Amino acid sequence: MYILSSLVKETIPNYLAGLPIPDSFGGWFRLGVKDWLALIPPVVVVGGISYYSYDTIKKARAAGNGQVNQCVRKDINKVVDFIDIEDITEKVSLCRCWRSKNWPYCDGAHGAHNKATGDNTGPVVVKHKENK
Numbered sequence: 655m656y657i658l659s660s661l662v663k664e665t666i667p668n669y670l671a672g673l674p675i676p677d678s679f680g681g682w683f684r685l686g687v688k689d690w691l692a693l694i695p696p697v698v699v700v701g702g703i704s705y706y707s708y709d710t711i712k713k714a715r716a717a718g719n720g721q722v723n724q725c726v727r728k729d730i731n732k733v734v735d736f737i738d739i740e741d742i743t744e745k746v747s748l749c750r751c752w753r754s755k756n757w758p759y760c761d762g763a764h765g766a767h768n769k770a771t772g773d774n775t776g777p778v779v780v781k782h783k784e785n786k
């Protein structure tokens with residue numbers, strides 16, 4: 655714990671205080687080659703953190719802002735389906751990934767979703783008792 659404390663309270667502040675950051679705009683034009691070379695590591699670290707943050711936010715937005723339901727009946731407040739068990743003659747696969755174009759039934763769209771996101775979703779298969 656001492657190493658982390660020392661790093662945060664002493665090493666990093668001392669390093670930053672030692673960077674050749676000019677006090678005025680014109681000071682940037684008076685920096686020497688050695689000064690510019692000293693600025694490369696912190697610029698690379700800040701740039702890397704910025705890019706990683708940007709990329710993470712971009713991926714989160716592409717994933718749909720955290721909403722599970724991307725396309726099923728988005729015009730209503732809550733998606734609820736009823737299936738009469740007597741209507742199931744043999745078996746039925748019900749979608750759990752919310753990507754099926756044949757909702758509430760699975761159409762295999764979970765495969766593309768799993769491949770794109772690394773997820774492992776799949777349908778729930780309801781079988782009629784006599785067909786087990």
Ligand code: FES
Nearest residue numbers: 749750760763764
């Ligand atoms: S399409 Fe959604 S689980 Fe198969």
